[in-house]
Amino acid sequence: MTNEYLAPFVDELFNLGVREAVFSPGSRSTALAMLFEEYKKYDTYVNIDERSAAFFALGIAKANRRPVVLVCTSGSAAAHHFPAITEAKMSRIPLIILTADRPAELQFVGAPQTLDQTRFFGNFVNHFENLEAPQPQAKNFWTYPRKVAQRAFLSALDQMAGPVQINVPLRDPLVPKLKSENYEKGRYKLPFKFFKGQQSAFFDEALLSSKTLILAGANSAENYSESLLKLAEQLKAPILADPLSNLRNHNSPFVMDSYDAFLANDDLKTDLKAESILLFGQMPVSKRLQQFIALNDEAQFIQVDPALVYRNPSLTTTIMVQSNVTTFANSIQKVNQDFSYLEKWQKAQEKMRHQLEKVAQEENPFEGRFVQELQKHLKALDAQLLVSNSMEIRDIDYWWEKEDSKVRILGNRGVNGIDGTESTALGIATTGKPTVLLTGDLSMLHDLNGLIIGKTHELNLTIVLFNNDGGGIFHHLAQKGVPNFDYLFSTPHGLNFEGLAELTGLDYHLVSNYADFGQQFETSICQPGIHLLEIKTDKDLSLALHKKYTAYEN
Template identity: 60%
Template sequence: MDLKNEFLAPLVDEFFHLGVREVVFSPGSRSTTLALYFTHYKKYKTFVNIDERSAAFFALGIAKSHKRPVVLVCTSGSAGAHYLPALTEAKHSRIPLIVLTADRPNHLQFVGAPQTVNQTAYFGSFVKHDEQLSTPNKENFWSYPRKVAQRLILSAQNLPKGPVHLNVPVDEPLIPDLNPNYFKKEFFPFQIQKAMLHPSYLPDLSGKIVILAGPDSNLTAQKEMIELAERIKAPLLCDPLSNLRSFESPVIIDAYDAFLVDHTLQEKLQPDLFIQFGQIPVSKRVQQMINNNKQAQYIQVDETLEYRNPLLTTTLMIQSDIKSFCEAIQSFNRNDAFLLLWQEAQEKMRKKLNRVKNENESFEGKYIQLIQEVLNDETQILVSNSMEIRDVDYFWEAKNSSITFFGNRGTNGIDGQESTALGLSTTGKPTLLITGDLSMIHDMNGLLIGKTHELNLTIVLFNNDGGGIFHHLAQKNLPYFDYLFSTPHGVDFSGLKQLFHLDYTLITSDAMFRDQLMKMSKKTGVHLLEVRTNKNLSLLLHEKYTKNEF
């Protein structure tokens, strides 16, 4: 038999041997060979998502929750272009994705062939590695694709992790011979042994120190960070996406964004040294504090030497695994006077923030605390960007639990939220999405894979009919504010029940919210709990509960 595209079978086999377990397809003709081989291999968990934009965010969610690379497969032409928003997020949040774009062969390029564009370097700087698959010769017909798979995995997993791209020209016939023996051709074991990065330099950690724990979906060193903060008597400012708010310790500070509004108090709490782990925290007040103290030393500890401080105040970069760095620092500070100042501010502000549970009006901050009160310990929570992550930053209290937070804070976009959350749900753990109405509108197509693949997700939708965050920003007093920024839309989300066959409930009371959230977390399928709020009232209530009265 004359073999044509059958060399793609060992590519599929090699990815599995290198740790890939999930593949997300979007249907198309030119990608037939790849789709058939990945499916016929029978060892992968495969998903079909008809919308490439949604498919890429869905794969992003899988990779975040399972902590391993995920393969994406699409057809030729404009299909791959829809991957770009998710790839920008994957690049900046260090998530490994393997993108395989099918393409027409070289002799059909630049001659007006249908569904054909120049897919060379399709994703520019947003992928770590970009390669065009060649047609192998007789000598390397089965071995060449294995080496390509190895290069892609090595690049995706090398620090910083991120997405990679392989363009795959496929000539006709597009339907390959599905002989299972082709998967085994030219297999030789190939192993990857990753090392821990230990610090080669240990700074003197004495004096007044503040530790910043920012968003990082790859972070697993929470206990070591707490132990370091306790040894050196340093307040540990915990962004929700650091997942340090699933712990309790006297050094954990979670109400900082509220009390740092007070400039006099902020001056008292200024340190001699900042230490940053992960990305910069979402808190605007923390960033203002850093910017107002440029004379302080500023240490970034990261497994790469990427600059991740937009205030541009870093004075020392230490390349190290965070766990290794924290364990290596054995300094002890017996003077807790500076820490006590932070703890006093934390205690007073946390008490005030927690009063929100007694609020009679429909307010996002209250529902954040009700969610924390009700949720199962094993729940995964994806928090949308814009106001939702800020509401969680203010009102979610640090308590011992097994809840895990996720967020797309690489590029901070509001797109792809439903798809990312459904990707997270493939772990089988209870999964919750906290989102706003504009984010919901951006990715409603993403709900379809929840229906077609019978996935389980509960969505809490805060609907304030537009861009509520702009009521907190300088744009509030501009002309054409509603038209350009607040953007009221009047969408009736109850229609999603019929469109996607999901459960829909309009929340009308706190008791109803508690009851529905408890029920939904134990039921299968996609469930939407809509909480309607008022932008102007939410602004007033936010000021009421976060105003510093020290």
């Protein structure tokens, strides 16, 4: 399989619109040069001097206003591309530079013609990444190289067009097997497309089938709820509403809020398969949803976003539309009269929600029921709720029901850190609206210093702390039960949060039961200062209760 994955890379660049490739000869770049040449559809050029080759490619790209591929071998070769790359960057000319390289095991060991080619052109490229050899058995062996090609092409044609470096570490044997069928491997049913701006006619006619699914994720730039609800109604499409999308603030029959639980069911996953999937905003938190998307790899996956940057880690995106959400949604004219797909989702949703709601009878202190209680007490308020990462955001995903409300749910889902939690919450609290932080104990401990600014600036915040003495999430993951599990992962600390009252002057309360929580919460939210409501839970019991209340039975 050596180097065979490069054939779909070459094919994908052609599919995207690249038509010319300029090579300088070398051994490490053999596979690249041969595969472009054998494809037979590119206009290729050879120049022994990489410096001249790069300016030559720049000239072609300038004249044709489209990206040109430039290939060089490892070592000092890439350095000679530099002058033309600075020119391309500053004059916004798209180039895709493929620098052949030695693989990781031959780096920093004195291998010939080898130097560190990582981010070789610094700030003078729009994008850098390695095109690594995928694992031979991997499902994405043939599709991953296509994604790298797409990213390279889209970055080169960014709003500020420019050069892009794809570094290509290659192992021996360097001469590839030329199999013409490899060029077609990993192609989607319909080729990858991207649009800058509106193409409603295209979507109306070809794409939005009667089995269209809408994914609504966090979107910090825009409140798109009304336009998505209208679009869902037109298309009879269920909206899988991530808690951070805030679409759950609408008690609409199109909004689904319990999918993370029922998408664990294999029969349902087959029955609910989509033909078109529209993603707005960030990919939702739910891991099961992401697995479901990966399963739907035959569907058209359309990402609508102001940037042409991937937001779908399942690698199934087939169309990218560079647009803000409202403009796109409002441009779609299609009306679907077939309710049958929507009804399937509604049925699963109702059944699952019914099961999840049974948590209201749970007597033990359980995060699921406390989320339900929290929603009850917040719903009438124009409030803001920051949710920490780990199980807290997942519990909100399970138990925060759609209902007409104004609560704005926020989270730091850019890199999903357990850091900066109190600081972010206090930053949010500066708006003066009632503000609540729902956090786990490790996340809270990580940012205790963050409380200082609350005191300095007299900010108001109610902290609801789920204290299970360590990282409960690891009890749900594959690490559970490995040697030294507690020491390495669960990390119980036994710290006493009550001491924070003395340390920081916050108002502390240990919650004794659900009714007590309600009373304390109602008092805290109206009073100035920082209030900490600590709820003690048990990790193993919590795991069992999660299983009990989130199980979907056929």
